[in-house]
Amino acid sequence: MFSVTVRDHMMIAHSLRGEVFGPAQRLHGATYVVDATFRRAALDADDIVVDIGRAAEQLHAVLAELTYRNLDDDAAFAGMNTSTEALAQVVADRLAERVNAGALGDTARELDGLVVTLHESHVARASYERPL
Amino acid sequence: MFSVTVRDHMMIAHSLRGEVFGPAQRLHGATYVVDATFRRAALDADDIVVDIGRAAEQLHAVLAELTYRNLDDDAAFAGMNTSTEALAQVVADRLAERVNAGALGDTARELDGLVVTLHESHVARASYERPL
Amino acid sequence: MFSVTVRDHMMIAHSLRGEVFGPAQRLHGATYVVDATFRRAALDADDIVVDIGRAAEQLHAVLAELTYRNLDDDAAFAGMNTSTEALAQVVADRLAERVNAGALGDTARELDGLVVTLHESHVARASYERPL
Amino acid sequence: MFSVTVRDHMMIAHSLRGEVFGPAQRLHGATYVVDATFRRAALDADDIVVDIGRAAEQLHAVLAELTYRNLDDDAAFAGMNTSTEALAQVVADRLAERVNAGALGDTARELDGLVVTLHESHVARASYERPL
Amino acid sequence: MFSVTVRDHMMIAHSLRGEVFGPAQRLHGATYVVDATFRRAALDADDIVVDIGRAAEQLHAVLAELTYRNLDDDAAFAGMNTSTEALAQVVADRLAERVNAGALGDTARELDGLVVTLHESHVARASYERPL
Amino acid sequence: MFSVTVRDHMMIAHSLRGEVFGPAQRLHGATYVVDATFRRAALDADDIVVDIGRAAEQLHAVLAELTYRNLDDDAAFAGMNTSTEALAQVVADRLAERVNAGALGDTARELDGLVVTLHESHVARASYERPL
Numbered sequence: 001m002f003s004v005t006v007r008d009h010m011m012i013a014h015s016l017r018g019e020v021f022g023p024a025q026r027l028h029g030a031t032y033v034v035d036a037t038f039r040r041a042a043l044d045a046d047d048i049v050v051d052i053g054r055a056a057e058q059l060h061a062v063l064a065e066l067t068y069r070n071l072d073d074d075a076a077f078a079g080m081n082t083s084t085e086a087l088a089q090v091v092a093d094r095l096a097e098r099v100n101a102g103a104l105g106d107t108a109r110e111l112d113g114l115v116v117t118l119h120e121s122h123v124a125r126a127s128y129e130r131p132l
Numbered sequence: 133m134f135s136v137t138v139r140d141h142m143m144i145a146h147s148l149r150g151e152v153f154g155p156a157q158r159l160h161g162a163t164y165v166v167d168a169t170f171r172r173a174a175l176d177a178d179d180i181v182v183d184i185g186r187a188a189e190q191l192h193a194v195l196a197e198l199t200y201r202n203l204d205d206d207a208a209f210a211g212m213n214t215s216t217e218a219l220a221q222v223v224a225d226r227l228a229e230r231v232n233a234g235a236l237g238d239t240a241r242e243l244d245g246l247v248v249t250l251h252e253s254h255v256a257r258a259s260y261e262r263p264l
Numbered sequence: 265m266f267s268v269t270v271r272d273h274m275m276i277a278h279s280l281r282g283e284v285f286g287p288a289q290r291l292h293g294a295t296y297v298v299d300a301t302f303r304r305a306a307l308d309a310d311d312i313v314v315d316i317g318r319a320a321e322q323l324h325a326v327l328a329e330l331t332y333r334n335l336d337d338d339a340a341f342a343g344m345n346t347s348t349e350a351l352a353q354v355v356a357d358r359l360a361e362r363v364n365a366g367a368l369g370d371t372a373r374e375l376d377g378l379v380v381t382l383h384e385s386h387v388a389r390a391s392y393e394r395p396l
Numbered sequence: 397m398f399s400v401t402v403r404d405h406m407m408i409a410h411s412l413r414g415e416v417f418g419p420a421q422r423l424h425g426a427t428y429v430v431d432a433t434f435r436r437a438a439l440d441a442d443d444i445v446v447d448i449g450r451a452a453e454q455l456h457a458v459l460a461e462l463t464y465r466n467l468d469d470d471a472a473f474a475g476m477n478t479s480t481e482a483l484a485q486v487v488a489d490r491l492a493e494r495v496n497a498g499a500l501g502d503t504a505r506e507l508d509g510l511v512v513t514l515h516e517s518h519v520a521r522a523s524y525e526r527p528l
Numbered sequence: 529m530f531s532v533t534v535r536d537h538m539m540i541a542h543s544l545r546g547e548v549f550g551p552a553q554r555l556h557g558a559t560y561v562v563d564a565t566f567r568r569a570a571l572d573a574d575d576i577v578v579d580i581g582r583a584a585e586q587l588h589a590v591l592a593e594l595t596y597r598n599l600d601d602d603a604a605f606a607g608m609n610t611s612t613e614a615l616a617q618v619v620a621d622r623l624a625e626r627v628n629a630g631a632l633g634d635t636a637r638e639l640d641g642l643v644v645t646l647h648e649s650h651v652a653r654a655s656y657e658r659p660l
Numbered sequence: 661m662f663s664v665t666v667r668d669h670m671m672i673a674h675s676l677r678g679e680v681f682g683p684a685q686r687l688h689g690a691t692y693v694v695d696a697t698f699r700r701a702a703l704d705a706d707d708i709v710v711d712i713g714r715a716a717e718q719l720h721a722v723l724a725e726l727t728y729r730n731l732d733d734d735a736a737f738a739g740m741n742t743s744t745e746a747l748a749q750v751v752a753d754r755l756a757e758r759v760n761a762g763a764l765g766d767t768a769r770e771l772d773g774l775v776v777t778l779h780e781s782h783v784a785r786a787s788y789e790r791p792l
Contacts, residue, residue, distance in 0.1 A: 001526075002481045007519040009385040013277035013293035013334070018178040020237075022185060023332035029277035029293005033386045046414045047477035052520050053418060068287035070277070081179035085134045105416075121273040122297045122782060123139040124184050130133075141781040145673035145689040145730070150442040152501075154449060155728035161673035161689010165782045200683035202673070213443035217398045253669040254650060254693045255403040256448050262397075265790075266745045271783040282574045284633075286581060310678045311741035316784050317682060345575035349530045369680075386518060387535040388580050394529075405649040409541035409557035409598070419596035425541035425557010429650045464551035466541070517537040518561045546706040548765075550713060609707035613662045651667040652712050658661075 001112075004049040005037040006056040010067035014082045021081075027072070030120050032087065034063060036095055037115040044107040051105065058103050062094045084120045088128035092116040096132055133244075136181040137169040138188040142199035146214045153213075159204070162252050164219065166195060168227055169247040176239040183237065190235050194226045216252050220260035224248040228264055265376075268313040269301040270320040274331035278346045285345075291336070294384050296351065298327060300359055301379040308371040315369065322367050326358045348382050352392035356380040360396055397508075400445040401433040402452040406463035410478045417477075423468070426516050428483065430459060432491055433511040434528075440503040447501065454499050458490045480516050484524035488512040492528055529640075532577040533565040534584040538595035542610045549609075555600070558648050560615065562591060564623055565643040566660075572635040579633065586631050590622045612648050616656035620644040624660055661772075664709040665697040666716040670727035674742045681741075687732070690780050692747065694723060696755055697775040704767040711765065718763050722754045744780050748788035752776040756792055 013029040036059045038050045066074075071082045080086060092114050099108055111132045119125040145161040168191045170182045198206075203214045212218060224246050231240055243264045251257040277293040300323045302314045330338075335346045344350060356378050363372055375396045383389040409425040432455045434446045462470075467478045476482060488510050495504055507528045515521040541557040564587045566578045594602075599610045608614060620642050627636055639660045647653040673689040696719045698710045726734075731742045740746060752774050759768055771792045779785040 001524070002484070003523045003525075004481055005521045005523075007386065009387070011288075011292050011294050011385070013291050020178050020180070020183050024275075026332050027277050027334040028275050028332040029295075030275050031293075031295040031385050043479075043481060046416050046479070047482045048416070048479045049481050049522065051416050052480075056519070068290050068292040070291040083175075083178070083180045084184075085136055085175060085181050086179045088134070121275070121295050122271065123188070123273070125137045126181065127135045127137075128133070129135075139782065141783070143684075143688050143690050143781070145687050152442050152444070152447045156671075158728050159673050159730045160671050160728040161691075162671050163689075163691040163781050200686050200688040202687040215439075215442070215444045216448075217400055217439060217445050218443045220398070253671070253691050254667065255452070255669070257401045258445065259399045259401075260397070261399075265788070266748070267787045267789075268745055269785045269787075284574050284576070284579050307743075307745060310680050310743070311746045312680070312743045313745050313786065315680050316744075320783070347571075347574070347576045348580075349532055349571060349577050350575045352530070387584070389533045390577065391531045391533075392529070393531075403650065405651070407552075407556050407558050407649070409555050420539075422596050423541050423598045424539050424596040425559075426539050427557075427559040427649050464554050464556040466555045517539070517559050518535065519537070548706050548708070548711050611703075611706070611708045612712075613664055613703060613709050614707045616662070651716070653665045654709065655663045655665075656661070657663075 001039060001041055002043060002049045003037050003039045004052060004055060005035050006052060006059055007033065007035050008056065008059050008063055009033045010063040012066055012069055012071050014071040016081050016083065018081065032084070033119040034059065034091060035117040036091070038111050039113040040111045044110070050108050050111065054104050058095060058098050062091055062098070084118050084124070084126035085128065088116045088118045088126050091118070092128045092130055096130065099132055133171060133173055134175060134181045135169050135171045136184060136187065137167050138184060138191055139165065139167050140188065140191050140195055141165045142195040144198055144201055144203050146203040148213050148215065150213065164216070165251040166191065166223060167249040168223070170243050171245040171247070172243045176242070182240050182243065186236050190227060190230050194223055194230070216250050216256070216258035217260060220248045220250050220258050223250070224260045224262055228262065231264055265303060265305055266307060266313045267301050267303045268316060268319060269299050270316060270323055271297065271299050272320065272323050272327055273297045274327040276330055276333055276335050278335040280345050280347060282345065296348070296382040296384060298323065298355060299381040300355070302375050303377040303379070304375045308374070314372050314375065318368050322359060322362050326355055326362070348384050348388070348390035349392060352380045352382045352390050355382070356392045356394055360394065363396055397435060397437055398439060398445045399433050399435045400448060400451065401431050402448060402455055403429065403431050404452065404455050404459055405429045406459040408462055408465055408467050410467040412477050412479065414477065428480070429515040430455065430487060431513040432487070434507050435509040435511070436507045440506070446504050446507065450500050454491060454494050458487055458494070480514050480520070480522035481524065484512045484514045484522050487514070488524045488526055492526065495528055529567060529569055530571060530577045531565050531567045532580060532583060533563050534580060534587055535561065535563050536584065536587050536591055537561045538591040540594055540597055540599050542599040544609050544611060546609065560612070561647040562587065562619060563645040564619070566639050567641040568639045572638070578636050578639065582632050586623060586626050590619055590626070612646050612652070612654035613656065616644045616646045616654050619646070620656045620658055624658065627660055661699060661701055662703060662709045663697050663699045664712060664715060665695050666712060666719055667693065667695050668716065668719050668723055669693045670723040672726055672729055672731050674731040676741050676743060678741065692744070693779040694719065694751060695777040696751070698771050699773040700771045704770070710768050710771065714764050718755060718758050722751055722758070744778050744784070744786035745788060748776045748778045748786050751778070752788045752790055756790065759792055
């Protein structure tokens with residue numbers, strides 16, 4: 001099994017609802033350093049998993065819809081907590097849509113899976129893994 | 133599959149028995165930077181895998197039993213080598229006991245697995261992965 | 265010259281005023297991984313610059329006043345931009361007050377200087393350096 | 397499941413063929429920071445996955461055949477692109493040969509698998525995973 | 529004293545002349561992860577050292593002239609070794625020219641100094657520091 | 661001003677004397693990831709600060725005298741605490757002796773200074789800087 005991972009980041013404000021979150025119930029923010037990993041069983045005709053440049057562009061495009069925003073104001077997240085793990089799924093699902101729509105080229109449709117990891121600090125991170 | 137990882141560290145002395153260890157047969161020591169990863173298939177009602185704050189507290193509690201000690205003097209490790217990989221299992225098993233005892237809350241009982249990684253330097257690390 | 269550095273982090277929301285900030289004029293947030301470096305010319309009687317444990321506690325206390333908050337609502341920052349570099353000075357000045365008040369012990373009054381670095385992502389950071 | 401990972405690096409020149417590579421079609425180069433992960437279900441009689449020192453030596457030996465070279469001149473890579481992911485497989489396969497030939501000792505023949513990750517920059521990496 | 533640092537990277541091929549370089553006399557390559565640090569004594573009217581976005585753009589522009597190339601073919605480097613430390617100076621001097629030409633805005637002319645660090649692997653780096 | 665930094669590590673046991681050290685008064689240990697930085701005003705005839713390979717060898721030789729040992733048993737440290745900052749000085753002074761004895765070659769005698777940083781965990785480090 002092969003994989004390629006690209007890294008980018010986003011900087012957002014949000015608050016979390018539920019006693020479990022303690023002080024994180026207040027409006028605060030985070031830098032998420034985001035790793036997106038693309039997996040496939042065999043390399044394509046160019047000997048790659050996916051074009052690293054295009055993968056980086058698509059990750060950047062997904063993060064551009066979120067960064068420098070207060071996620072509490074984004075209708076897409078109404079009724080859910082934008083926890084690190086929930087946002088990992090959001091980024092992964094939006095990347096998957098782009099892959100399925102051909103944004104990474106035709107051969108990228110043979111990708112098997114995707115993992116998105118959000119590093120919220122030097123001591124905590126969360127991931128979401130899904131098939132493609 | 134979702135996961136959340138928290139990081140902490142411990143600083144211990146120990147020696148290793150067996151020719152394979154060469155100079156590490158002498159009493160020496162290590163800083164282990166420890167990552168504990170909690171996995172589950174679906175998020176709980178708060179949209180999280182596990183409370184990051186409580187996960188960090190439990191990891192800290194497990195490491196507090198080991199740090200600033202000479203592991204050669206700890207009866208728990210009699211008859212075994214406290215190699216990096218063996219210690220990864222020790223930390224994982226002790227964390228698992230705590231999870232099973234409810235230390236991370238009731239919904240954490242739905243966790244599927246646990247991975248513990250000990251980084252012993254900038255060029256070597258070891259992991260142990262187990263179900264929960 | 266000797267130095268000791270301790271690391272912690274804070275997660276805040278804020279917005280920046282001025283065209284130069286582009287999309288960062290919107291309410292957003294950041295994780296700042298914070299390094300505080302304490303410098304002195306000679307070690308004290310215990311052969312240290314400063315007690316690492318107490319230094320970490322004081323840094324944590326300074327960051328606790330800022331983390332999990334919207335800095336736009338903090339009267340201390342009225343009329344200024346809470347840019348990464350300006351926040352580095354805030355953290356350094358608050359740490360310096362604590363050092364001068366004896367929070368790191370008597371011998372810590374012989375410290376020569378302090379550097380605070382805030383890492384805002386994997387690709388950007390800012391520092392402020394001052395005498396003590 | 398246990399694993400041990402050792403890290404080393406190589407510095408090579410190469411070019412890539414295919415429009416997808418854009419400017420990387422020109423002769424350029426890369427530092428690959430290489431992680432090799434050895435996996436096994438149970439520890440051996442010394443309580444280890446594999447001797448970290450010997451694992452590091454074998455990884456170094458594999459990389460010594462590649463580093464400080466122009467891979468375009470290496471007959472082993474004729475007709476293929478030396479993409480990061482393809483090189484991850486090359487390193488993994490050469491390590492696997494050494495393991496199978498006994499270079500890590502007899503008990504290392506019980507290893508279950510191997511993962512090799514090449515970090516090509518602070519924002520991109522690729523991996524190849526195979527059984528042993 | 530304040531500073532702001534931005535990070536980017538370049539991937540180049542080159543060879544080095546001189547017995548001291550051993551195998552690095554062969555054509556090989558490197559990824560340089562590049563940190564550019566801008567220093568000034570006081571913040572500007574926007575409470576910043578320099579606009580991080582523009583600083584990152586200018587660093588990217590300087591690196592774009594070098595990346596994905598064989599530096600042995602670049603007339604700018606005839607008669608010199610493109611060692612990591614020499615390239616740190618090249619990047620710093622080219623950034624300084626841009627700052628002096630106003631590429632970072634008028635207030636950036638008040639910058640006091642510049643440090644450029646090139647990380648060539650996880651175990652080696654070089655820096656060049658100059659006034660502005 | 662130019663600099664070159666090389667990285668290596670050592671793994672030692674020790675205890676610290678003095679109430680300030682709390683639990684670190686017990687025998688414990690540490691991995692120190694060690695950075696040695698060599699500074700000079702101008703490059704030598706080969707366009708380098710110092711040969712990175714030889715610098716790495718000399719740092720390795722200095723650390724080889726300390727690693728895999730209990731520093732409490734080393735007569736060189738009688739009557740002092742082997743704190744991180746004190747050990748940074750030990751490593752720097754031993755490296756300086758080697759530089760002065762010609763171990764890095766004749767042109768390395770023109771080095772201006774040396775900084776040694778010991779990272780004791782992901783959240784603490786100490787440095788010592790001296791002229792050469």
